[in-house]
Amino acid sequence: MQKYFSKNLRFLRKKQNLTQLDLAEFLGKTKGLISCYEKGTAEPGMDVLLRISHKLGVNLHDLCTKDLSTDEKFLTQGELTPNLDDFKERLSLIKQRNAKTDVNGSYSEAVHLSEEVIEFLQNMDKRLLDASSELESVLNALRK
Template identity: 35%
Template sequence: MSYLASNLRYLRKVKGITQSDLADQLDVQRTMISAYEDGRSEPKLATLLKISELLEVGLEELVEHDIEQLGRRALQKRKLNILTIAADQNDKENITLVGQKASAGYLNGYADPEYMETLPQFHLPNLSRQATYRAFELAGDSMLPLKAGTLIIGSYLDQLSQIKSGKTYVLVTQTEGVVYKRVFNYLAENGKLFLVSDNDHYKPYEVRGEDVLEVWEAKAFISTDFPNPGDKKTPLTLEDLGKMIQDIHYDLKKITG
């Protein structure tokens, strides 16, 4: 069964593209787009390939997978890269520390066992042995009240679908390098993640799912900077998160519009 008609209609609307806009980009009449989406006509191969490119979806997925009902197949099921793990002489996993200066090299060496052995390693008590952890040193002030130099202890996720909107993660990406952000998962809708800083002086931005190399869910942090009661920041509430999500939807409409 072909899902081309429903997928074309769904993905076009998700991206905020009108039938007229799509027709202009494909150099066809708007009525032809309507015919494609109603299943009354099918595009020629050259047009189909261009549709696939414009909607940022694989040709096979566009035609054979029910994206609206089942989500983006390629991203939901894609596993991340095989993880290089450091262990001590008792075969107990260490926590590898990726410092600020090492973060640039980490993008190229994260899968190289020899490189990983050059990075500092340590243990922490009371962490579940059912997970693998890594520590990343923060740079800058985009995630206040956590300041530069804070160590984020992250638990490894092996699938992008495990990312829960509103939580904080360390992402290793081909485009942005190593970043620590609050992440909103829109993979099922448009194949992208929306990254938000807790410091509102920094604008949110998107990364494509296929550009993500590693994901670490923040579980703890280590800091030598003790909080000042006079500078105390109120933790995020459910109401705060709700407003943040509304703002993100508004920003997404501006980006895709």
């Protein structure tokens, strides 16, 4: 696991413009521990691995067993998982412009943004189902 996990963690974190501190705060860990994960001198527990895979928008199996820095899917994407805060910020900007400009243009932007949010949530639902199936497989393997 360590061979790929450490490299993928660093790659995906940077790909999403997250600092070690950002990830540490999300996980309730220290920046130093995130650094150790990336160097391969410490390994997270299963609960932390699941939270990392969710935050970085990648399934747990791929995070731990593949070199994602060479995966075309990850190389061509900008930010891998849209952040709901980004949607909120964009919607706020649309509202501000709405007060100053024509309503129809802002309305179209809001509709487009709403469609993006719906698509994002549908994808998150699929990822949660994948993660649930993955966790069930891991638990079944551990029980054997």
